[in-house]
Amino acid sequence: MFLKRILFIYLSFSISFLSCSQSDDSNTNQNTEEIEQEENNNLYFPPIGSNTWETVSLESINWNTSAIDDLFNLLDDNDTNAFIVLKDGKIAIEWYFGDFQQSDFWYWASAGKTLTAFTVGIAQQESLLNINNSSSDYLGAGWSSLTTEEELNIKVIHHITMTTGLDYTDLLNQFCTDWDCLTYLNEPGTFWYYHNAPYTLSQSIVTGAVGEDFEDYFNEKLKNRIGMNGFWLQSGYNNIYRSDARSMARFGLLCLNNGIWDDDVILSDSNYFEAMTTTSQNLNEAYGYLWWLNGQNTYRLPASTSLFNGKLIPNAPDDLVAGLGANDQKLYVVPSENLVVIRLGESANEMQLGPSGFDNMIWEKLNAVIN
Template sequence: MSLVLALSATSCAAQSLPAETARKSDACQRAIAMSDADRGLAVLVLKDGEPVCSSPRSMLDQPHELWSGTKSFLGIMAAIAVKDGLLSLDEPAAATLTEWQDDPQREKITLRHLLSMTSGHKSRVGRPPGYGKAVASDITAPPGSRFLYGPVPSQIFGEVMRRKLQASGKSGGPKEYLEERLFAPLGIENYKWRNGPDTKPLMPQGVVMSARDWAKFGEFVHSGGRIEGDRIVDPDTFESLFEGSAANAAYGLSWWLPRTSQSEDAVTATTDIDDHADLLPADMVVAAGAGDQRLYVIPSLGVTIVRLAELDLAAVLRGDQGKWSDYEFIQLALEAVDTESQTPSN
């Protein structure tokens, strides 16, 4: 009898494996179809570093605009720079931007304010000024009081990094610094970084990168900032990147978070992540760009997801938020990874 039961159990298990594989494959195809139906170009899902769901290889290797997905590189750049002794998050930007000294408002702005979009600078999304003009931009709110999403704080951070690197005797600017410390060691090669009106690299939106290489960056974040076992970021700073501010709980230091936002910011409203915050993995972090470019990293599940799409510029200019659902896409992508669906939620 024991032998019969054992054989029966083995047979059932064997039958369930193909069924589970088919279910995951179906979920993968539905995730890709959902993306394709809404301007999608590429989907790549990694589980513990291995691809489990993806668009055709040719689409994964085609560089594409990340738009504001670029911003999330800045938080990591800051965490590396703290480790390298170049800066600290809570130092006043005026310590480097000497023209801000003796200005009562600007003297209060820290690097944390710049990365969390709470520096008080109001700027038009999609129209980055050069570094110099960004530094000279007006302050419209006390630092730390309001979440004002736009390109100016990122451009200012770029100028801070440029001056920090110059003062330390390092050659190149923030782009070259990130290439040397992060991109090259990770094997990120299929990209370019566009310049702004002042011929300096655009910090808010300049990176054009393949899905495969963006996923390498996601895996780096998943690892806690390690390359071949060596942590190249300051641990405390790295953790700070994924903590919301008093002005917007759904945005950390250049990363979007699954939290309910108290901000009335229009950009925050373009995603349904905060609407479903309680149902999403609590430790998920998101790099997001116009046209619904997405990099989702979920460390607790060992999952990294990339989605690239065409930007409908006319719709953006009309203020049309579109119909893309991050929540629905994430659910499909996770079905393609794990049948248990036991995601740690908020």
């Protein structure tokens, strides 16, 4: 197999600013403007509509270049297509493997759930939906086979936290969104299970709320504003995002900066963003609004009802939040290190639906480079 390896190495620069207010009134009104500046003070944002992206050398950020081959070999040996590491928004590592190229598209699998969660937040900030309202407000009555009362009790927030209470035990219907596939099992909010069908319906909820197709709304409010290249592709009942690796990195950078792209506030609802990327319920501490969370005391996994002790990814920083998809599609965001890490490719081991042992392996090798 012909190997293409791209490692960009350049010098970094920093951006400084001064924004200060003297009066109490100014302090009260500074939230949007000054906090935006504070958020992106040390971050670089690549231009929209251009392939230009500033890079930074490993030496200039004091990373351990002697450990870089071990990281590369781990990825290469495990069917990786693309691997990118952003430091302060700049490309520190960008590798492509085999015949996969920078412009090639790959599927996000369930890592794309993070895109949906973000889009739900945008619709809520525009007062087009409320996650604490019944799903039926946006899906209409009769979207499931539940009674009217049972159906009304399921709220949007239950869809994006995997707590709808819909029956997940029929493995053949895990993805089916037809009304007769959606049956009652538990009271909403009382049980966590990684059930894909209720998640998929969250996109239909956005469609019903905003009055236009989910993808059209997503493109207008998110994709185009940060310069992503990609599209949603229907596969059976699933709607799966496909893009180039840099587009995933762009979205990770947006989330690293709390929903602000350079000086463009994409998601201004800071309360929603915080709730999305922190524990959303007490049933699975490692799950926000369709985001996986590290550093918690316990966690649950897809296709399991068991509760596990410890951190989701022991080798990773505690503040890591992640989009994790089937066959080891990875989007890691680490605020404490100003890092975004993405991995696209085939499964490193046997097929899984999200978190896997490969997460820990990646971070073992990556830690040796960045620490």
